[in-house]
Every structure is written in structure tokens, then in C-alpha cells.
Amino acid sequence: MKLLKQLKITGCYVLLALITITQFKVWSQAPERPFILVKASECQQILNKIETQEWAKEIYDTLKLATDVEVAKFYKNPTAYIKQLPFDWSKKQQNRFPTFFKTTHIRNGVQENLDNATDEDWKPAELLITYLQVALDCGTMYYLTQDEQYAFVASSILYSFIKSVQQTEVSTWRGRGGWLFPYDGFREVRVIGYRLPLIYDFIYPYLKKEGKAFDIIENKNVNFPFEDAQEVFKTYANITVNYGQSGSNHSVLEAPSLVYNALAMDDKMDREKWLSYFFTESTENQDxxxxxxxxxxxxxxxxxxxxxxxxxxxxxxxxxxxxxxxxxxxxxxxxxxxxxxxxxxxxxxxxxxxxxxxxxxxxxxxxxxxxxxxxxxxxxxxxxxxxxxxxxxxxxxxxxxxxxxxxxxxxxxxxxxxxxxxxxxxxxxLSRTDRVYHAGIVLQRNLSNTNNPKDGLMGFVGGAHMVHGHAEGMNIELYGEGQVLGVDNGRNRYGVDLHENYSRIFAGHNTVIVNGSSRGEGGWVDLEINKIQLISMEPEVGQEGVSPNHSFSLTSFEDDKGDKAEATQERTLALIRTSPTTGYYVDVFRSKSRLPNEYHDYVYHNIGDKLTFENKDLDFQKTPKRYMANADAPWKRNKVYRHPGWHFFKDVKTSKPYASDVKATFHTKKLEQGNVFMQLHIPGFENRTYTKVKAPITFESPEPYDNLPTPTLVIRKEGEAWKNPFVVVFEPYNETETPSIQSVAKIEQDGLYKGLKVISKTPSESLIQYVITQSKDEVFQNETLDIYFKGTFAVITLDENETLQSIYVGEGEKLSYKNEGVTTNSSKSYYKEYTK
Incomplete structure (x- = not known):
């Protein structure tokens, strides 16, 4: 506490006195520095905070301890300390500072930006960043204590940087060059450019009263070069404004360098000019x-x-x-x-x-x-x-x-x-449903009243074009038993073959590939796809939902990039809870091409050890060439890809044509939490074949699946898949449970798919559910079942004695079951439970 009281006197009071003395000098065209992150007048209240609030004292003590170690090293031998900066002494000219080593990355003999730079590539930059951070920390401690030892260290590092960097020219590489990162100015302003003005701002009072910096070339203390510093600030501001890329997050990521360097300019007109580029004056390279x-x-x-x-x-x-x-x-x-x-x-x-x-x-x-x-x-x-x-x-x-x-x-x-x-x-x-509008995402969740995350259910449909988006089609993810099981591949290192030709394109996602040719085209790095369109959903975002146990979405997608898919698609994803610990997903994917000889492949990835089938007569055979047509197609980074990416599938085994129902299970047995399963019930249709493969690892999966292949199912339909779409019922369960779903059977009308009959046995009861999934405004009528439904989605739930338990209409106009009739209101949705 005594130290802190002393800091109040030797720090803030001296600083405020200095402000009074210097406020009328000609260089004072702004509030007295510092003022970028904090004002001189705020010092006292900050010291009070350090004295009275434990978290603030901990931050101060940590900062002081680390900074004092560096200050001691500097004063022990200033020359040796400064010479540790990454100077390239081989290029030193007489009486001049040497330049710094440049930070670059060369791959296959070609200079690239630093996306995939190696640890060795980064060494000069990391060393420089370390010392600039020391200078910034010293500047902060000078502000808090007014101890000029801190200011002298910060001044000497900043001086050395300025003198060295001015020995070279800013690169114009592809309009995105830098000063020290000649092939990546975008990164330079983010990791280096913004620190310099902050150091200057903090130690400005010291510098203005002729505080010195140590010069390792002259081996003596010298005056600080204000004009040179101003030129450096203008150069970094200029790299932001006139280099780089507009129309993306790049403008924001570079903006701190622009704003901080502008605020470091001592001339008010210069400051306002450069700040205008942040507020209102967009350029070709900066929004x-x-x-x-x-x-x-x-x-x-x-x-x-x-x-x-x-x-x-x-x-x-x-x-x-x-x-x-x-x-x-x-x-x-x-x-x-x-x-x-x-x-x-x-x-x-x-x-x-x-x-x-x-x-x-x-x-x-x-x-x-x-x-x-x-x-x-x-x-x-x-x-x-x-x-x-x-x-x-x-x-x-x-x-x-x-x-x-x-x-x-x-x-x-x-x-x-x-x-x-x-x-x-x-x-x-958390609401029952939500949307990420720009990504085309429509998500549904149903959290259990057990409050156990493993009992929660959640999934989404999504897909759209954006910067850093993927050509993913109409993609889904599914959650169960505490894990995201039905997974999107994600991403690891940019620019590598796996990222460019798998993670970014259709085969790395849970979607449908049309004619082996679904792709992105145009837009950002030639990966543009159409945005998923919402046709209907229940509940609407932020709404309660008419039923505690049901929700659904119906979305559409045009797969028309390139000229070989030309498809229209619809996807119904429904979430149906049957007890606090059980429930399932219904996925209905319709797809049809405008081209002759069409075929469609439904792709689903699930983390796990293996995929097994109960149907022993599928007769799987090795088919190693099945997905290899584009394996050697041209590839040019960020421009040309090997669509659709499924040549990365390994251990490919395909069934004979198979029209019967299929039951399959993904086994995930190496999780810390224990064994988890995802069981699939797939109604059979003509002209289907089933393929199981090992897809690449799924990034950011739970251990050890972040380093193991991803078992994946591919279902191929020869001809259109619209009238009789891909239909899959997914049920997650764990090793202490048995699957609740006993059977799944398709419901048809005139040979066309209309829905499902799902029989479940939950821990407390047995259920029969009729799940009707149609395109918008279609009609289903079945005299045997005594069901009539005009609408998109509905669930009729019975007990094991076929006594009506509930009716849910997600969207529809009219539903009748036996003697029970429902006409919906303007919301088109309805739910009613019946007395047991």
C-alpha cells in the first residue's frame, strides 16, 4: 500500500505538473499525451483501482514483475540487449543501423503470404514482436509510475526500430506488400504496426522533456528522432489505407493500425486526415x-x-x-x-x-x-x-x-x-430455433429437462457463400450424447491439398452431390454457391414453439454452379423428442437435376471407429476407383479445385443395388465419456447403392477422433431423388442405453414417399408416430390409416394401443386422423395433447 501511495505522488502528480508546464508549447496540438488508450488525467483513478480491487492489483503486479526482469537485463548491458533484435548485420552500411531480417515464406520455389509460414519463417518476427511488447509494457509502467528507467528502455527499443526500418522500402507485392513482411503487409500491420504508436504515446512526456534513447551504432544516448517517428506512423497508416483488401474482414483487422498510427501523429491536420480514412473515406483497398x-x-x-x-x-x-x-x-x-x-x-x-x-x-x-x-x-x-x-x-x-x-x-x-x-x-x-442469416443456417435445439448436455438434441441445415465460406451445398450437423456426431470436416491449414480439395468443397460436408459434379464457382476464391433458402420452420426464431417435443425446418437450394449438376433440392430436418432422454432426427433430402442420366449421392460423416450394417445381404465389395475421376484434375490454389473432393475417400466398399430397408450404426468407442452410437434407419427405394468409406480426419473432434479417419456413408440414387427422396432417421444413444426406435417404415401414396411410421420404446412408454414430410402445400390421404393432411410437416403420436396421444402440425392447413380433425389458424401450426 505504501508503494501505491508513493506511486500516486511520483507518478500522476508529477505527470500532471508536466502537463501544466508544457501545455502551451507549439507542438501541443492535442490533449497532452498519452491519450490513445488512456489519458494522463485518468492515472489517479487507475492507481486507486489497483489499490482497492484485487483483480486490478494482480494485473499490475504481474505486469511489473515481468517488465522489471527485462529492465534489469537492459541496464546490465544496453548494447547486448538491443543487439538481440533481429538485425541483419550482413547488410549494415557505415554509420547506419542494419536492416531487420525480413519475414517471408517460400513454398515450391514461390513467394507466398504467411498463411502457412513455418516456425523458422516466423523467428525474426516473433523476436521483434517480443521486444516491441517489452517496450509497450515499459511505456505502460512509465505511465503508472513515472519512473524514467522504464521510459528509457522503451525509447531505446522504439528508436532502434525506427532507425532500422527506415533503411528499407515498402514492398508493392500484389498490392499487399509490407515493410518487414514484404509479401504480407496485412499481417505486418496487425502484429507490428499497431504497437509503435502506443509505445510513443505512453513515453511522449519523457521524450518531450529531452528524454534520451540509446544508440547502439554511436554507443551513446541520443535525442529521439520525432520526425522519423512521424514518418513511420504515416507509413504504417498508408500500408493499411492503400494496400490490402476491401470487402472483407481485412479492413477491420487492419483498422487498429490505422487508428493508432493516426492518433500518434502530432500534427492535428495529419491526425484528422488519416482518421477520416477510418470514419468515412473508403479506398480501393480499405473500407x-x-x-x-x-x-x-x-x-x-x-x-x-x-x-x-x-x-x-x-x-x-x-x-x-x-x-x-x-x-x-x-x-x-x-x-x-x-x-x-x-x-x-x-x-x-x-x-x-x-x-x-x-x-x-x-x-x-x-x-x-x-x-x-x-x-x-x-x-x-x-x-x-x-x-x-x-x-x-x-x-x-x-x-x-x-x-x-x-x-x-x-x-x-x-x-x-x-x-x-x-x-x-x-x-x-437459448431459443428453440435460431438462424445465422448470412450463412443460410437454420438450427433447432431441444434441451432436456434433465439439464444434462448428453440428453440435449440439436441440428442445423445451412450453406451459403461468404468470405471464408465453403462450397458445402445444403449441409447438416447433428448432435447427440454430448457430442457433435454428424460432423462438418472443418479446417486446418490453409492452402494445403486437403483444405483446398476436400475441406472447402462438397465431399467434406453432409450434403448431396449431383452427377459427381457439385461445386462452387465465382465469388470469393471461386467457391461461390447459392444461399440456402428457408421455406418454412416451426418454431420461428425466438418463439416458444407450439410443442415441447417437435420442431422442423424445410429449406431449398439450387446446385447450379458449373454446368454438370443443374439441380434443385429441398431438405426437411425434424427433431422429435420422445422422452427426457430419447429422441431422433428425421432427414428428408429431395434432389433432381435438369440434365439427362442424372444421379445423386447422399453423403453423411459421423465421428467414430466404424460403420456397421445389419443387412448382411448388401454384399459390399471393394471399389477403389469409384470416386477417383477428378483425383488428378488441375488444381491452382484459391482458384481451381478438384471438385467434388471425394477422391480423398479411402477403403471404399460398395453394395450391390439394394431396394430394401437398411439399418446401420456408427460406433464411437474411444471417447473419454464412454461408448456412443448413432443408429440410422433408411427406408428402401429402387436404384440405390450404399458405400462405406473412411473419410479424412474431422478437425477439432474430441480425442482421439481428431487424429483418426471419419467413417462415412454414401447413398447413391440412379435417376432423380425427388419423388422418392433420401430419407434417414438418426438416433443417438450411449452404452448404458438401448436404441429406443424399434422400427421405421415408409408411408407411400401412389408409389411416392409421403412419410414414416416410427415405433419407439422409451424408458417409460411405447409410441407409434406417423411423421408426414411433404413439399409445401402438398396433400397426403390414406384411407387405411385414416389420415388426411394438407401441409408440409406433421406428427401424429399414438400409444402402444393406438390411442391418440398428440397431434403436431409444424406447418399445414388441415389434418384429420380418424375422428379427430384439425384446421390451423393463420400461423399454420398446431399442437394438442390428448388425455391418456
């Missing part, structure tokens, strides 16, 4: 904020890319809104753009019962939720008086802290966050 925020037109809109990019992007915007609001409170960026803040927690709602994330495109299964951005959003909302947003984020922050998922760390937390939210709720209510 301004007024363009970026168009992605958040409505409350709940999210950045239109994949999960790890959308939240990271929005987090950066929220932080920049906070920084600029602090710089100029009259901007009120939170008030002007509240939907940016509302977008931040959306990813918390796209989660399975085990809290893994719904995956589309290049998205991760375990993407980090940026809780520090929630704190940023709360701070912005507090500044701008946005009570609704404060009330939205307080429980989210509190919940994350209580669950041990979030701990405030880093200097920014000291500067910006205050207090706790002990009285805030910690509930996050």
Missing part, C-alpha cells in the same frame, strides 16, 4: 467505418463471415469505438452504431448443449468467445448512456467470470474496466 457498419443493419446482425472471424471482427470494432469515444466523447459511436455492440454475444447462442460452436465454412468448433469485448461494449454503452446494452452485457460478463471462463487481464483492463456485476443475472436463455 471505412460507414461501410463496415452496413453489415449490422438490424439488431442481431453479425459480421457476414465464419465464427472465428465474425466475433474477432466485431470485437475490434467495439474496441476502436471505445478508443475513439475516449479520444473525442462527442463522437458517441456507441449511440450511433449500437448494432455493432448487439452483435457481440450472438455467437454465445450458436452453441450445442456441450457449448461447442455450430460450424460453417472455415469456422472453428472451439472458437474463443471474446469476453473482453463484452467489457469493451459495456464501457462504450456506459459512456454513451445506453442502459439496454449495459443490462445486456452485465450478466454475460458475470456469467463468464463465475464459470471461470473469463479473467480480466492486460493493461487495457486496468485502463477501461471497473467494478463487478455481482448482482447481475447469469442466465443465457
Amino acid at each position: 471505412a467505418l460507414n461501410v463496415m457498419v452496413k453489415n449490422y443493419k438490424d439488431e442481431g446482425d453479425i459480421w457476414p463471415e465464419t465464427s472465428q472471424y465474425l466475433n474477432h471482427t466485431t470485437s475490434i470494432l467495439a474496441r476502436l469505438m471505445l478508443v475513439l469515444n475516449k479520444y473525442d466523447p462527442s463522437l458517441k459511436l456507441g449511440e450511433k452504431h449500437p448494432n455493432v455492440l448487439h452483435a457481440l454475444p450472438r455467437l454465445d447462442y450458436f452453441v450445442y448443449p456441450n457449448e461447442e460452436i455450430v460450424r460453417w465454412g472455415d469456422g472453428h468448433r472451439h472458437a474463443h468467445v471474446p469476453y473482453e469485448a463484452y467489457d469493451d461494449a459495456y464501457a462504450v454503452a456506459k459512456m454513451d448512456g445506453l442502459t439496454e446494452i449495459q443490462n445486456k452485457f452485465a450478466p454475460l460478463i458475470n456469467r463468464a467470470m463465475n464459470k471461470g471462463k473469463y479473467k480480466r487481464e492486460g493493461a487495457e483492463a486496468l485502463f477501461w474496466y471497473d467494478g463487478s456485476f455481482d448482482n447481475a443475472s447469469t442466465n443465457v436463455d
Whole structure:
């Protein structure tokens, strides 16, 4: 406590005195520095926070301990310390600083960006980043303590960087070059460019009173080169504005470098000029904020890319809104753009019962939720008086802290966050259905009243074109027994054969491939597909749902890229719970091509050890060449692919043509939680063959399946698959249970598929369910069953004595069963339970 009281005197009071002395000097064209992350006038309240709040004291103590170690090393031998920066001494000229080693990556003799750079490639950059971070930490400690030892270390590192970097030219490689990363300026501004102005801002009071820097060439302390520093800041701002890529998250990822370097400019006109490129002046290579925020037109809109990019992007915007609001409170960026803040927690709602994330495109299964951005959003909302947003984020922050998922760390937390939210709720209510609109995703969930994640049910249908999207068709994922079982392949390293020619394209997804030719074409890296269109769903997003046990969606897709698929498709995905611990999914996929000699392949991947069939007469035979037609087709990274990607399938075995019903099971027996199964009931139709394969590993699967092949089923239908579509009933269960479904039989009308009869035996009762799945506004009438239904989706549930238990109409106009008739209202949905 004595130290902290001393800091108050030697730190803030001296700094405020310095402000008073220098405020009228000619170079003072802005509030006295520092002011980018924090203002000089805020120092006292930060020290009070360190003294009174344990989390703040822990951050301070951790920062001081690590920084003091580096300061001691520097003062022991300043020359040796600075010479550890990645200088290329072989290129040193007389009386000049040597240049730094460049960070590059060469593959197959060709210079590339750093997507797939090796550890060796990254060594110069990592070393440089380490020392720049030391300088930034020293600058922070100087701000808090006014101890000039910290400022001298920071000044010497920044000085050395400036003198070295100015010995080279900025690369113009493909319009995306850098200074030290000549083939990836995009990364340079993200990992290096933004740090320099922050260091300068923190130590500016020291520099302005002629604080020195150590020069390893002259071997003496020298004055700081202000003009050179300003040129460096302008260069990094220029790399952001005039290099790079618009129309994607790149503009946001580069924006901190632009904003921080602009704020480091001492001339007010320069500062305002470069800040205008962030606020309103878009260029060919950089979108301004007024363009970026168009992605958040409505409350709940999210950045239109994949999960790890959308939240990271929005987090950066929220932080920049906070920084600029602090710089100029009259901007009120939170008030002007509240939907940016509302977008931040959306990813918390796209989660399975085990809290893994719904995956589309290049998205991760375990993407980090940026809780520090929630704190940023709360701070912005507090500044701008946005009570609704404060009330939205307080429980989210509190919940994350209580669950041990979030701990405030880093200097920014000291500067910006205050207090706790002990009285805030910690509930996050997940709706029965939700949508990721830009990704075409329609998801359904049914959480069990057991409150056990393994009893939860959830699945989704999705697919669309976006930056970092995949040509995935109308794809599904399915959850069961605490795991995502029916999986999308995900992604690992960009640019490699597996990613380009499998993960990104149809065969890596649970979809239907048409004529062996489904593909993406045009758009971002030539992977454009049409967006999945919603035809109908129940419940609607945010609604209660008419039934606690049923939900469904009907979606459509045009598979018309290239010229060899030319297909129209519909997919019904239904979730039916039969008890607190049992339930199943119904997947009905219709597909028809406008071309002659059509065929369609239904592909389903499930993590596991093996896929087995109860039908012994399928007569599987090895067919190693079945999917190899495009194995040696041309491939050009990010431009030309080996569609549809199924040449990666191994151990391919195919049945004879088979028209009977099929029952199959995926066995997953190496999970830490114990054995898990996914059983499939597949009604039989003519002209079908069944193939089982080993697909590549599924990334981010639970161990050990993140390093094992993925057993996969492919069902081929010769001819159209519309009138008699692909129909699969999925039931997950574990080793302590037996499957509840006893039998599945198709229901037909005039030789056409209309639905299913599913008999189940749950832990408490036996059920007979008629599940009717039609295209919109079709009619099913069966005199034997005494059922009439005009509509899209319905479930009639009976007990084992065939006594009516419930009627569910997901969408329809009229349903009758024996003596019971239902006419729906304007909502087209209906549910009624009958007395047992």
C-alpha cells in the first residue's frame, strides 16, 4: 500500500505538473499525451483501482514483475540487449543501423503470404514482436509510475526500430506488400504496426522533456528522432489505407493500425486526415467505418463471415469505438452504431448443449468467445448512456467470470474496466430455433429437462457463400450424447491439398452431390454457391414453439454452379423428442437435376471407429476407383479445385443395388465419456447403392477422433431423388442405453414417399408416430390409416394401443386422423395433447 501511495505522488502528480508546464508549447496540438488508450488525467483513478480491487492489483503486479526482469537485463548491458533484435548485420552500411531480417515464406520455389509460414519463417518476427511488447509494457509502467528507467528502455527499443526500418522500402507485392513482411503487409500491420504508436504515446512526456534513447551504432544516448517517428506512423497508416483488401474482414483487422498510427501523429491536420480514412473515406483497398457498419443493419446482425472471424471482427470494432469515444466523447459511436455492440454475444447462442460452436465454412468448433469485448461494449454503452446494452452485457460478463471462463487481464483492463456485476443475472436463455442469416443456417435445439448436455438434441441445415465460406451445398450437423456426431470436416491449414480439395468443397460436408459434379464457382476464391433458402420452420426464431417435443425446418437450394449438376433440392430436418432422454432426427433430402442420366449421392460423416450394417445381404465389395475421376484434375490454389473432393475417400466398399430397408450404426468407442452410437434407419427405394468409406480426419473432434479417419456413408440414387427422396432417421444413444426406435417404415401414396411410421420404446412408454414430410402445400390421404393432411410437416403420436396421444402440425392447413380433425389458424401450426 505504501508503494501505491508513493506511486500516486511520483507518478500522476508529477505527470500532471508536466502537463501544466508544457501545455502551451507549439507542438501541443492535442490533449497532452498519452491519450490513445488512456489519458494522463485518468492515472489517479487507475492507481486507486489497483489499490482497492484485487483483480486490478494482480494485473499490475504481474505486469511489473515481468517488465522489471527485462529492465534489469537492459541496464546490465544496453548494447547486448538491443543487439538481440533481429538485425541483419550482413547488410549494415557505415554509420547506419542494419536492416531487420525480413519475414517471408517460400513454398515450391514461390513467394507466398504467411498463411502457412513455418516456425523458422516466423523467428525474426516473433523476436521483434517480443521486444516491441517489452517496450509497450515499459511505456505502460512509465505511465503508472513515472519512473524514467522504464521510459528509457522503451525509447531505446522504439528508436532502434525506427532507425532500422527506415533503411528499407515498402514492398508493392500484389498490392499487399509490407515493410518487414514484404509479401504480407496485412499481417505486418496487425502484429507490428499497431504497437509503435502506443509505445510513443505512453513515453511522449519523457521524450518531450529531452528524454534520451540509446544508440547502439554511436554507443551513446541520443535525442529521439520525432520526425522519423512521424514518418513511420504515416507509413504504417498508408500500408493499411492503400494496400490490402476491401470487402472483407481485412479492413477491420487492419483498422487498429490505422487508428493508432493516426492518433500518434502530432500534427492535428495529419491526425484528422488519416482518421477520416477510418470514419468515412473508403479506398480501393480499405473500407471505412460507414461501410463496415452496413453489415449490422438490424439488431442481431453479425459480421457476414465464419465464427472465428465474425466475433474477432466485431470485437475490434467495439474496441476502436471505445478508443475513439475516449479520444473525442462527442463522437458517441456507441449511440450511433449500437448494432455493432448487439452483435457481440450472438455467437454465445450458436452453441450445442456441450457449448461447442455450430460450424460453417472455415469456422472453428472451439472458437474463443471474446469476453473482453463484452467489457469493451459495456464501457462504450456506459459512456454513451445506453442502459439496454449495459443490462445486456452485465450478466454475460458475470456469467463468464463465475464459470471461470473469463479473467480480466492486460493493461487495457486496468485502463477501461471497473467494478463487478455481482448482482447481475447469469442466465443465457437459448431459443428453440435460431438462424445465422448470412450463412443460410437454420438450427433447432431441444434441451432436456434433465439439464444434462448428453440428453440435449440439436441440428442445423445451412450453406451459403461468404468470405471464408465453403462450397458445402445444403449441409447438416447433428448432435447427440454430448457430442457433435454428424460432423462438418472443418479446417486446418490453409492452402494445403486437403483444405483446398476436400475441406472447402462438397465431399467434406453432409450434403448431396449431383452427377459427381457439385461445386462452387465465382465469388470469393471461386467457391461461390447459392444461399440456402428457408421455406418454412416451426418454431420461428425466438418463439416458444407450439410443442415441447417437435420442431422442423424445410429449406431449398439450387446446385447450379458449373454446368454438370443443374439441380434443385429441398431438405426437411425434424427433431422429435420422445422422452427426457430419447429422441431422433428425421432427414428428408429431395434432389433432381435438369440434365439427362442424372444421379445423386447422399453423403453423411459421423465421428467414430466404424460403420456397421445389419443387412448382411448388401454384399459390399471393394471399389477403389469409384470416386477417383477428378483425383488428378488441375488444381491452382484459391482458384481451381478438384471438385467434388471425394477422391480423398479411402477403403471404399460398395453394395450391390439394394431396394430394401437398411439399418446401420456408427460406433464411437474411444471417447473419454464412454461408448456412443448413432443408429440410422433408411427406408428402401429402387436404384440405390450404399458405400462405406473412411473419410479424412474431422478437425477439432474430441480425442482421439481428431487424429483418426471419419467413417462415412454414401447413398447413391440412379435417376432423380425427388419423388422418392433420401430419407434417414438418426438416433443417438450411449452404452448404458438401448436404441429406443424399434422400427421405421415408409408411408407411400401412389408409389411416392409421403412419410414414416416410427415405433419407439422409451424408458417409460411405447409410441407409434406417423411423421408426414411433404413439399409445401402438398396433400397426403390414406384411407387405411385414416389420415388426411394438407401441409408440409406433421406428427401424429399414438400409444402402444393406438390411442391418440398428440397431434403436431409444424406447418399445414388441415389434418384429420380418424375422428379427430384439425384446421390451423393463420400461423399454420398446431399442437394438442390428448388425455391418456
